[in-house]
Amino acid sequence: MNVALWVIAGVLAVVFLGASISKLLVPKEKLAGTMGNLSKWVEDFSPGALKAIAVVEFLGAVGLILPAALNIAPVLVPVAACGAVLLFAGAAITRLRRGERATIAGDLVYLALAAFVAAGRFGPWSFTGH
Numbered sequence: 001m002n003v004a005l006w007v008i009a010g011v012l013a014v015v016f017l018g019a020s021i022s023k024l025l026v027p028k029e030k031l032a033g034t035m036g037n038l039s040k041w042v043e044d045f046s047p048g049a050l051k052a053i054a055v056v057e058f059l060g061a062v063g064l065i066l067p068a069a070l071n072i073a074p075v076l077v078p079v080a081a082c083g084a085v086l087l088f089a090g091a092a093i094t095r096l097r098r099g100e101r102a103t104i105a106g107d108l109v110y111l112a113l114a115a116f117v118a119a120g121r122f123g124p125w126s127f128t129g130h
Helices: 002-025 028-034 036-044 047-070 076-098 105-122
Strands: none
Touching: 002 028, 002 047, 002 076, 002 105, 028 036, 028 047, 036 076, 047 076, 076 105
């Protein structure tokens, strides 16, 4: 189970890194059209808000891996996973408000994966005592 938690945390970290880098480096106008309907939500946010989301995603990627890998405050891993749950819940709500029901499945899958990491790392497979 520990390996599964590491793999899922790694997948989420890669997703966060990719998303944050694209939001930081690609202008809003280009970002809105890069992935068709999957990126239309960008139109609802200012460039500053997109940069703030990118920073949160980057911190989430770091928080999912580094604390455990370096054994420095590993309790931050499930905290980061809880933050990921909130971020993906916000993404799903944004898609629902925009009427983009067909594109919500990915957000819900990532939300479930983040919840799995949070539950596993807060629960029986935490880094403390093992």
